[in-house]
Amino acid sequence: MEQWQAEMKTLCNKIVGIMLGSLGLTHEDDMNWFQPQNGSDQTQCLFHLNSYPVCPDPDRAMGLAPHTDTSLITVVNQFNTGGLQVYQDGAGWVPVEPVEGALVVNVGDLMQIVSNGKFKSVLHRALVNSTCHRLATAFFLMASSNAEVSPLRKLVDSAHPPLYRPVTGKEYFQLKLKLFMKALESIRL
Ligand SMILES: O=C(O)CCC(=O)C(=O)O
Numbered sequence: 001m002e003q004w005q006a007e008m009k010t011l012c013n014k015i016v017g018i019m020l021g022s023l024g025l026t027h028e029d030d031m032n033w034f035q036p037q038n039g040s041d042q043t044q045c046l047f048h049l050n051s052y053p054v055c056p057d058p059d060r061a062m063g064l065a066p067h068t069d070t071s072l073i074t075v076v077n078q079f080n081t082g083g084l085q086v087y088q089d090g091a092g093w094v095p096v097e098p099v100e101g102a103l104v105v106n107v108g109d110l111m112q113i114v115s116n117g118k119f120k121s122v123l124h125r126a127l128v129n130s131t132c133h134r135l136a137t138a139f140f141l142m143a144s145s146n147a148e149v150s151p152l153r154k155l156v157d158s159a160h161p162p163l164y165r166p167v168t169g170k171e172y173f174q175l176k177l178k179l180f181m182k183a184l185e186s187i188r189l
């Protein structure tokens with residue numbers, strides 16, 4: 001389990017590096033701010049094992065209600081049983097069809113903050129079905145609890161003012177628990 005967690009964290013860090021790199025951020029300083037500092041071992045990753053039993057009337061039930069993740073990114077494994085849907089403006093709820101051997105990467109709220117809105121946190125939900133028990137895992141890469149999360153300096157200038165005030169990883173986590181879908185809006189400048 002520990003080795004799996006370390007490998008997932010490495011994978012997530014790589015993906016975040018590629019995403020921020022695509023915005024022109026390549027320096028170490030741009031990449032390491034969300035890691036635990038000074039050798040502290042605060043939790044920086046969370047893991048959900050979601051279990052959705054067979055449902056006789058799936059149209060009248062919901063596996064996981066619509067939400068955005070608090071994370072920077074979330075890596076989801078659907079184990080070849082669909083159910084995950086993402087909301088797309090204009091199209092509505094779009095199923096994320098499982099692809100054998102592939103993982104799904106969801107953009108979370110913290111990524112929306114640090115990218116100053118360039119990456120949008122995805123609204124998603126999970127449906128149940130009437131034929132098989134669905135399992136899905138979600139691995140969340142968070143910012144460490146004392147890391148300052150704010151739009152990255154290189155993405156901010158007079159033409160692109162910061163959209164969000166700085167928060168610590170811990171503060172945003174608590175805001176999300178309290179305000180749920182209104183958390184991002186509550187730190188909007
Ligand atoms: O079950 C799924 O496919 C998604 C799980 C999820 O969105 C979550 O745990 O936050």
Ligand SMILES: [Fe+2]
Pocket residue numbers: 067068069074124138
């Ligand atoms: Fe989620």
